[in-house]
Amino acid sequence: MSEGVQLGRKVPDFQLNTYDPVEDKFSNFRLADQIERKRWTILFFYPADFTFV
Amino acid sequence: MGCDIVTVSTDTQFVHLAWKKSEGELAEVRYPMAADPTGKVSRLFGVYDENTGLDLRGTFIINPEGVLVNSEVNFYNLGRNIDEMLRKFKANLYMSKKTNEVCPSKWKEEGDKTLVPSEAMVGRVHEALVG
Numbered sequence: 001m002s003e004g005v006q007l008g009r010k011v012p013d014f015q016l017n018t019y020d021p022v023e024d025k026f027s028n029f030r031l032a033d034q035i036e037r038k039r040w041t042i043l044f045f046y047p048a049d050f051t052f053v
Numbered sequence: 054m055g056c057d058i059v060t061v062s063t064d065t066q067f068v069h070l071a072w073k074k075s076e077g078e079l080a081e082v083r084y085p086m087a088a089d090p091t092g093k094v095s096r097l098f099g100v101y102d103e104n105t106g107l108d109l110r111g112t113f114i115i116n117p118e119g120v121l122v123n124s125e126v127n128f129y130n131l132g133r134n135i136d137e138m139l140r141k142f143k144a145n146l147y148m149s150k151k152t153n154e155v156c157p158s159k160w161k162e163e164g165d166k167t168l169v170p171s172e173a174m175v176g177r178v179h180e181a182l183v184g
Contacts, residue, residue, distance in 0.1 A: 004097040010119045014094045016061065016087035019069040021079075026066050029059055029087050031119060040056035041115040042142060045100045045108040047129055049064045049072040 055117075056142060058084040062108055063101075065090050100126060112138055114145055157182060 005011050015030040034041045064072075069086035073079050087094075089108070095101035100111035110133055114123040122145045127133055144156040147163050154167040166182065168174065174181050 004099070005113070005121050005124075007121050007124060009121060011113075011115055011121050012097065013119075014097060016059075016089055016094055017066045018059070018085040018087045019066040019073065020085050021073050022083050026070075027085065029085055031115070034057065034115070035117060035119045038055075038117040040117055040142065040146065042056060042058045042138065043098070043111075043113040043115065044058060044060045044138075045095060045098065045111040045113075046060065046062050047105075047107040047110070048062055049068045050076075 055146075059087050060084060061087040061089050061094065063089050063092055063095065063106055098124075114142055116145065116149060 011031060013030070013032045015028055018027045018029050019025075020027045031041065062069075066086070066088040069088060073082060073086065089095050092101040092106065092108075095108045098111060098113055100109040102109055107129075110127040110129065110131070112123075112125045112133055113121060116122050123141050125133065125138075125141075140161055143162060144160055147167075148154060148156060151167070153169055155170060156165075156167055159165065160167065168178070168181055
């Protein structure tokens with residue numbers, strides 16, 4: 001199922017460029033920042049923009 | 054609830070911007086839309102489809118310590134139930150505070166019946182749930 005991550009194990013740090021709709025700006029997401037801020041994260045992957053649920 | 058949702062696809066952040074501004078169904082979206090065009094993070098989570106260059110419908114819950122506590126992956130043709138996603142998040146949040154309790158299948162929200170596993174419960178889960 002999952003190649004790199006495992007349930008019950010720490011996820012390796014990663015970062016992604018983002019579009020932030022609240023600020024209407026490009027930004028950055030980093031898992032290490034979430035851990036530092038003690039926040040839960042839900043990552044929601046989907047196939048493609050401009051397609052239909 | 055102390056939780057940040059981040060969506061991810063292999064589109065670039067420019068496409069996310071364009072989609073957000075054009076699609077009325079996204080008007081209420083306030084969470085960051087992440088871009089993974091190289092598929093690096095998607096492969097890390099095992100959702101990258103090498104045949105199409107697109108991500109499968111995967112949802113992953115990571116706790117504040119960075120541990121993966123839940124995963125769900127659907128093929129393209131089946132949408133995920135958002136109520137279920139929230140239920141699983143709330144269950145994990147609850148259990149992070151009550152580490153000796155587990156949430157049985159009917160658990161929906163705090164206040165619903167949980168179980169405290171023990172030797173005495175082995176073979177007696179029915180009594181624990183009904184009693």
